[in-house]
Amino acid sequence: MNDLYNKNQILKKTPLTPQVDQMDIYAPAIAKAAKPGQFIIFRTNEKGERIPLTIADTDPNTGSVTIVFQKIGAGTMALGDLNEGDCLLDFAGPLGVPSELPEAGRVAVIGGGLGCAIAYPQAKALNQRGVSVDLIAGFRTKEIIFWEDRMKNVCENLMITTDDGSYGFNGFVTQALEENIKNGADYALVIAIGPVPMMKAVSALTKQYGIKTIVSMNTIMIDGTGMCGGCRLTVGGQTKFACVDGPDFDGHLVDFDEVIRRNRNYTDNEKAAMRRREEHCRLLAEK
Amino acid sequence: MEEKIKINPALQKTPVAEQPPLVRNRNFEEVCLGYTEEEAKAEAARCLNCKNHPCTEGCPVNVKIPEFIALIAKGDFEAAYQKITETNALPAVCGRVCPQERQCESKCVRGIKGEPVAIGRLERFAADWHRANGKKAETAAAQNVKGKVAVIGSGPSGLACAGDLAANGYQVTVFEALHTAGGVLSYGIPEFRLPKAIVAEEIDALKAKGVTFELNTIIGRTITIDGLFEEGYKAVFVGSGAGLPSFMGIEGETLNGVYSANEFLTRVNLMKAYLRDYETPIIRHKNVVVVGGGNVAMDAARSAMRLGADNVYIVYRRGEEELPARKEEIHHAKEEQIDFRLLTNPVKILGDENGKVTGVECVRMELGEPDASGRRSPTEIKGSNFVIDADAVIMSIGTSPNPLIRTTTEGLQTNKRGCLIVKEDDGVTTTREGVFAGGDAVTGAATVILAMGAGKKAAKAIDDYLK
Numbered sequence A: 001m002n003d004l005y006n007k008n009q010i011l012k013k014t015p016l017t018p019q020v021d022q023m024d025i026y027a028p029a030i031a032k033a034a035k036p037g038q039f040i041i042f043r044t045n046e047k048g049e050r051i052p053l054t055i056a057d058t059d060p061n062t063g064s065v066t067i068v069f070q071k072i073g074a075g076t077m078a079l080g081d082l083n084e085g086d087c088l089l090d091f092a093g094p095l096g097v098p099s100e101l102p103e104a105g106r107v108a109v110i111g112g113g114l115g116c117a118i119a120y121p122q123a124k125a126l127n128q129r130g131v132s133v134d135l136i137a138g139f140r141t142k143e144i145i146f147w148e149d150r151m152k153n154v155c156e157n158l159m160i161t162t163d164d165g166s167y168g169f170n171g172f173v174t175q176a177l178e179e180n181i182k183n184g185a186d187y188a189l190v191i192a193i194g195p196v197p198m199m200k201a202v203s204a205l206t207k208q209y210g211i212k213t214i215v216s217m218n219t220i221m222i223d224g225t226g227m228c229g230g231c232r233l234t235v236g237g238q239t240k241f242a243c244v245d246g247p248d249f250d251g252h253l254v255d256f257d258e259v260i261r262r263n264r265n266y267t268d269n270e271k272a273a274m275r276r277r278e279e280h281c282r283l284l285a286e287k
Numbered sequence B: 001m002e003e004k005i006k007i008n009p010a011l012q013k014t015p016v017a018e019q020p021p022l023v024r025n026r027n028f029e030e031v032c033l034g035y036t037e038e039e040a041k042a043e044a045a046r047c048l049n050c051k052n053h054p055c056t057e058g059c060p061v062n063v064k065i066p067e068f069i070a071l072i073a074k075g076d077f078e079a080a081y082q083k084i085t086e087t088n089a090l091p092a093v094c095g096r097v098c099p100q101e102r103q104c105e106s107k108c109v110r111g112i113k114g115e116p117v118a119i120g121r122l123e124r125f126a127a128d129w130h131r132a133n134g135k136k137a138e139t140a141a142a143q144n145v146k147g148k149v150a151v152i153g154s155g156p157s158g159l160a161c162a163g164d165l166a167a168n169g170y171q172v173t174v175f176e177a178l179h180t181a182g183g184v185l186s187y188g189i190p191e192f193r194l195p196k197a198i199v200a201e202e203i204d205a206l207k208a209k210g211v212t213f214e215l216n217t218i219i220g221r222t223i224t225i226d227g228l229f230e231e232g233y234k235a236v237f238v239g240s241g242a243g244l245p246s247f248m249g250i251e252g253e254t255l256n257g258v259y260s261a262n263e264f265l266t267r268v269n270l271m272k273a274y275l276r277d278y279e280t281p282i283i284r285h286k287n288v289v290v291v292g293g294g295n296v297a298m299d300a301a302r303s304a305m306r307l308g309a310d311n312v313y314i315v316y317r318r319g320e321e322e323l324p325a326r327k328e329e330i331h332h333a334k335e336e337q338i339d340f341r342l343l344t345n346p347v348k349i350l351g352d353e354n355g356k357v358t359g360v361e362c363v364r365m366e367l368g369e370p371d372a373s374g375r376r377s378p379t380e381i382k383g384s385n386f387v388i389d390a391d392a393v394i395m396s397i398g399t400s401p402n403p404l405i406r407t408t409t410e411g412l413q414t415n416k417r418g419c420l421i422v423k424e425d426d427g428v429t430t431t432r433e434g435v436f437a438g439g440d441a442v443t444g445a446a447t448v449i450l451a452m453g454a455g456k457k458a459a460k461a462i463d464d465y466l467k
Helices: A028-033 A074-081 A115-128 A148-152 A173-182 A196-209 A256-263 A267-286 B037-044 B065-074 B077-085 B091-097 B119-133 B156-167 B196-208 B225-230 B261-268 B295-306 B327-335 B448-466
Strands: A010-015 A020-026 A039-043 A051-054 A057-059 A064-070 A090-095 A106-112 A132-139 A157-162 A187-193 A213-216 A232-235 A238-241 A248-250 B148-152 B171-175 B212-214 B235-238 B258-260 B287-291 B311-315 B339-341 B344-351 B357-370 B376-380 B386-389 B392-395 B435-437
Touching: A020 A074, A028 A057, A028 A064, A028 A090, A039 A064, A051 A064, A051 A074, A057 A115, A064 A074, A074 A267, A106 A115, A106 A173, A106 A196, A115 A132, A115 A148, A115 A187, A132 A148, A132 A173, A148 A157, A157 A173, A173 A187, A173 A196, A187 A196, A196 A213, A196 A256, A232 A248, A232 A256, B037 B065, B037 B119, B065 B077, B065 B119, B077 B091, B077 B119, B091 B119, B091 B196, B091 B448, B148 B156, B156 B171, B156 B196, B156 B235, B156 B448, B196 B212, B225 B235, B235 B448, B258 B261, B261 B295, B261 B392, B287 B295, B287 B386, B295 B311, B295 B327, B295 B392, B311 B344, B357 B392, B435 B448
Parallel strands: A106 A132, A106 A187, A132 A157, A187 A213, B148 B171, B148 B235, B171 B212, B235 B435, B258 B392, B287 B311, B287 B392, B311 B339
Antiparallel strands: A010 A020, A020 A064, A039 A051, A039 A090, A057 A064, A213 A248, A232 A238, B344 B357, B357 B376, B357 B386
């Protein structure tokens, strides 16, 4: 091997907002194989969890895989503690079925918050094959907007929305989408990626207009290869595994309320893990 | 000079030390402590060393059983270990997890009147003695000259196949999807039955033989089988197991608190959720219903008890005689206060307004006449429904092969159950040139030793193919 970098080495770390970091990880096999919609699973240390993250971008030439994550739990905070040059203990993928993207027509790609990073590769792939892309990127407020320039480059129209009206369109992504539809945008497909309530709201809206809608389900999982079944969800009355049947599903068929409930299964454990981490950090600070 | 061993006439097996049931059901330390040298010699002396060796016939890898037992009787424990490893690469594992009562020990002549020789315990003794006192395997014994072979999956079949191929001079790379090698030995079978240090040592021994392990590599996703051939692998062995969990399809299976045994055991074993300093979340449920009667069900039930449950039930639709688990596991589970509800089948899982499990509605069953497979099929007793209060349900009703490899490889045919189709005459050659398979990926969920046997067969077939 004449590799310049070590396996799973962090090539670049870019803070995007106080809570969100971008990391480019050296993983040439994954960079070569990955397609839009697929995800990786990482672990930072021996005692850490296996955490799935959808791939935000890849560069097969440099062997780099881009992930964007919010430092929201003990595991993602541990990842955020790492710096350029450090290596992740494990980085496995690409997992999941690649998104089925159309070859022509007009598509609305909708990202919500962190989901914008995952909606980005879909928009990029569609744009590259000549599909007209309207990218609607929703954020809570102006301060947490990221990748505006990057997103602009992979679509025909970028529409940034903020819930509080501090930047761009004042309102939710659903309102922006409905405005476009009413203004005559004849979408062949809507791709919605973000918090489950957002995907639920988008799917409810597009159902009214009869527009096919794909959502990306990030449910609780361990292995990501079909082994644990923890990620199961109900789609059109059938049990599906998000890791091997998805993560993309028909938004009009997903039982979102069940997903929201199941994703809360370990809330108490997660709170305890955060308390342990805070305690640990406090002890370190005192030393 | 041949030392004559005096036959031990005892009708019962020499007892083996175990942790007391009500101590061990609250810890994850190994249950069985194994024979001392004296106990092993005494038990070995029960072997009649009969001429036609029925026990060896009963072993899927034909371990030279009377020969290794005679060596134990003589006190030459290292030689006994070496004798076993002539045909079995993982004696420390098999001594612990094989269903001996259905294999070697079922054929033992001593079993006609009294108990058979404790072959499993003796195998384990020899392996443990070697681990503690024996010489480490020499490093890189064979010079890798015969070309590259890829082994997919690092479970029992993959390890057995890789070991034999490496010993035969092939350059072997084992690809594992998870971050730890061992397959079911690592993620499935709990620490109290098979310490992970033993699995790690077996894998280190293979590394010493020159086998390379590529972890976190999902064949079909990170690279396909076609990709492996492009990279210069001359043959591929698929030992990807049967990892996809089945559910019953009854109401309430997506409630919070319903798990597949795979999920529950993976959290506990692979992700070490039972150790407080690991971040893996696990809920320490109080009343747990485990559905199923196999070894995996026993493992899940006993793990739930160790995590602090007050009541753990095994709910199984047939009777005691039909329980597919090893006798020893059933015995141990009962000692550990697992409550067996046999001839009982769940019909619905009950939940509260927050979607959390509150109980399992079951129905009593009765056994009819034996069906084509010889098993008596259970039927519901109408109106016998009742509820078991529970805050967790663990489904342990079987697994099927993962579709990832068959759906990403041209020319690899499977049957209705998703199992890879192999040639009848050798049992390991698939429908795709240069691709061989064995273990649960071919048979559906079975045992460690059968998978190892298939891995060894495949190693031979690959050698014939590449010659």
